[in-house]
Amino acid sequence: xxxxxxIIEGSLENVDGGFAFQGRxxxxxxxxLSMVEDIEVxxxxxxxxxxxxxxxxRGKTYTLDEMETVYDNRWNFGEKATIIVLKDGGLRPGSxxxxxxxxxxxxxxxxxxxxxxxxxxxxxx
Numbered sequence: 001x002x003x004x005x006x007i008i009e010g011s012l013e014n015v016d017g018g019f020a021f022q023g024r025x026x027x028x029x030x031x032x033l034s035m036v037e038d039i040e041v042x043x044x045x046x047x048x049x050x051x052x053x054x055x056x057x058r059g060k061t062y063t064l065d066e067m068e069t070v071y072d073n074r075w076n077f078g079e080k081a082t083i084i085v086l087k088d089g090g091l092r093p094g095s096x097x098x099x100x101x102x103x104x105x106x107x108x109x110x111x112x113x114x115x116x117x118x119x120x121x122x123x124x125x
Contacts, residue, residue: 006117007100014090022080023100026115030076033067035105041085042099054084093125
């Protein structure tokens with residue numbers, strides 16, 4: 001697993017409706033999106049509600065509930081996905097401790113691994 005390489009440094013930005021950062025799959029193979037059981041985000045230790053998280057890859061954006069039934073799209077090894085958090089006004093300029101976790105369903109593992117990364121990211125003004 002590649003937990004220390006999940007969050008892309010320098011990728012934090014405000015977007016329409018909230019803020020976003022880029023993340024990589026912490027697994028050496030790509031996975032179908034329906035095999036991504038959950039995505040967790042926190043900002044300065046405060047968890048973000050699942051309903052406020054969106055996942056975007058190759059121009060398509062999904063809620064986490066929608067991803068459960070996406071069988072025709074993948075998150076490939078090394079591919080940068082955009083993790084969007086809906087938050088009115090986004091974030092103020094400054095430095096934030098961003099936490100990012102994934103829970104993946106991998107067919108040959110007897111458990112569902114959760115992998116996390118935390119990085120200090122700066123949002124420019």
